[in-house]
Amino acid sequence: MMLQKKVNCSFNAYKGPIIPKASRSIRGRGTIRKKPENNQIQAFEILANVAGNFLQESEHSGLDYVAPSKDPQTFCSSNTKDKLEDEGGSFKEDLFERGTSSEIVSACVPTRQGKHDNLRVMDDASFPGNHLEGQGQNILEREDERVKRRRVNEKSTHIEGCFDGLIEPSYKVTKDCSSENNVTKSSLEGHRHLDSFPNTSTVRKLVNRDDDENLDNCTQPNCKDKISSTSPGMPKLKDASPLMSDENNSRDNSELENLQRMYPFKKRKFFNQTSSSASDRGSQCQGMFDVSDTTRVNGTNHAIEESSSMVGQQVHSGSKGCNVKLSIKSFKVPELFINIPETATIGSLKRTVMEAVKTILGDELHVGILLQGKKVRDDSKTLIQTGISQDDKRHRLGFMLEPRQTSNCPSSYNDNPCFLTTGSQQKLSKQSTSLMLQQGTYNVSQERSMIKIESCAEGDLNVVSSPTDTYANNNMSKCRTLVAVPTINMEALAVVPFRRKSGNPDFAQRRIRRPFSVLEVEALVQAVEKLGTGRWRDVKQRAFDHAKHRTYVDLKDKWKTLVHTARISPQQRRGEPVPQELLDRVLAAHAYWSQQQCKQQLKSL
């Protein structure tokens, strides 16, 4: 066991450069160099793009690997969280009972004793096809073993992580069965279950511990940011799982980068970006935001300045009083906590901080405008209509970076720690860009989430730490709490490439490959045994309702590969071995439902 001293740093005000150099022109982002007064407020959103793009692209490492949250508690309700805390983290089985989805999810926490008894597969013993009755614990333990093994042996696949769903007992039985029975009785399928795959009174449902789309449960669209920060207005930082040890850092580092390249944007949709070579990026100024060194303020490049000079846009310099000059010196980033070994290099520290900043200032934010402390909500108003004019130098114009969408999430999610941890003890990659929660630690930052930039009509915009008051009226961003992460979940964390799914469809990203665990296969098989092979939406609802990252198409695909796997010799199979018993059931179910399909077709003829 490696004991390494950690250096905890707290950055109250990381004032990072936000002005890209000339070569960092961003295509299609518009210009902010000069903003005529009659521009709509919306134009300020360009600012967010500027910051986001710079932060996104400025680091050569581009370390976008951030682990998804594997923590079920991340999404648990405050009630549930309290419950768990009251129980010292031990599992309360009654949490399952009629649990809300969040409760069910959060119940998938191991007992303090580290046992998984509470996570046992709750199977219907009456279902003959199920050979796993009473073996839930073993399965889960095997899962853990596999997880560990993968981490040790498959460094190169670390980004694929482990996404083992947990099987939960479904107490939706009453509802499910009634509806199910209604369906089956009124359909031709009703009797099928009495055949080789009798109906069961319980279903298995997977609860995804690491579902990085669990946030979908949140009504706040920007929850998908999976970013957290110390402040509620910011997207939630993904808690990361370090999966690599220091001694492997060097190699893994390059692997990481290679792997990054293996997850390109969709080529077809990427041409806009790639079509411009590095050499011509700097010259593509037409209609673009272009910040050159000449825009530096006070001799630094730490500012975004709106000057009266325009690039790619005609401005009537003679139209006096029509332009509002703004310059933003720098953005302040909310408080960050860095936990890094003493032996870490300065470069590593830099990267860690950089990644934190980049993560916080993801794409999924936009610029909010505050005028005299009041948020300007009407994007259609002109500056002059809003009261922003060159003449009025007393108005306090504030900019803030905030999530794109509003949230209805409970405020209990507000105060959350954001820890940056790096080092071998955490097995973080050398790039140390993963953000993770310190296990079991709460750290409440008083600082609010939003990054606010106060400005006056003329002169530099002074960066001001985001105060709570201006945010109080904002109902946004309540859903960014990270809570204590149980060890098991941390272990289950996987580093996955993290690229923001920006609103720009051009940047659609291939999903990370997430191999099905045996548990998931088991759940899939059982669901298909019951529902058949043509009702993937139902299968999804039945067994993978909480596994947001598993679409019914995924399940259909997985079944396809399972059938294929079952048909080939064990020597030809790859990946995590699926128990032969399961594969046998796959073949049996497949044969059965194929037969049923044929019968159906014959009937309809």
Next chain:
DNA sequence: GTTAGGG
């Protein structure tokens, strides 16, 4: 929005 099937 789902399903099915090729890639």
Next chain:
DNA sequence: CCCTAAC
């Protein structure tokens, strides 16, 4: 896992 035709 992606894409898309077909429904």
